[in-house]
Amino acid sequence: MTAHVELKKNFHMDQSATRLDIPQRHDAAGARQSPDEPAPVYVTGGHPDSRVVVVCEHAANRTSGRFGDLGIDAALMTSHIAWDPGALGVAKALADAFGAPLVHGGLSRLLYDCNRPPEARDAIPARSEVHDIPGNRDLSEAGRARRIAEIYEPFHAGLNDMLQSRPALPVLITVHSFTPVYRGVTRAVELGILHGEDPTLARAMLATTPKDNRYETRINAPYGPADGVAYTLDRHGSANGLLNVMLEIRNDLIATPEAEQAMADLLAPWLERAIAAAGEKGTGR
């Protein structure tokens, strides 16, 4: 399955997402998605010589009637269980700083968590933190297959196509946010630097932590690869020989556009130094 990705090869980051042309699916209505329907993945180009690609799987909290009703309060759709608040703003600012391509999701992770393989129990969670998700708990096999085919597969095809079209692009950075309080427990960590199979870039980041970093920074926190969160890193980063790291930012620190930009202003030069310190590993794929 190959999704067609139209890359913008201009020299300036284009903040308007390029909509993927999603292959026709055999859905019940037999109709093409309307232009108002969120796409499963959005890809923007960036500078042709960029050494970095930025990915944000949990960028959006939108749903679509075509996938059924999740059966939860509308208010919950604005909470962290539906998406990573602030993460897309940081991802865009980072992509801008690097002139990097950006690949991000367009649908809530409650429909499908694109940082999980289909066999993962929490790819389509029946329960998230303390909330039941009736529309997932009662999902039919056909409904599950449809979400895999129409969200998971196009997302990863879009990212894969981007990487294959840019063979000299050696660094993959994924951007996420996490809730300050989880199951009633306050999290002290503010910035998590996570790795999967290849710890090179994460360790280089720790070794190049800027003196003015005032955030409580930890490796593989508030969760790590044992919790199944390194799927995108391993599938698209380590497997392709790319340096890769996952950034987890506590979402109260990126609650405004100004705060998102300030976080990116801290992270971009830090990543630049870490990438340099990690050497040229990844360019020979």
Ligand SMILES: [Zn+2]
């Ligand atoms: Zn996330």
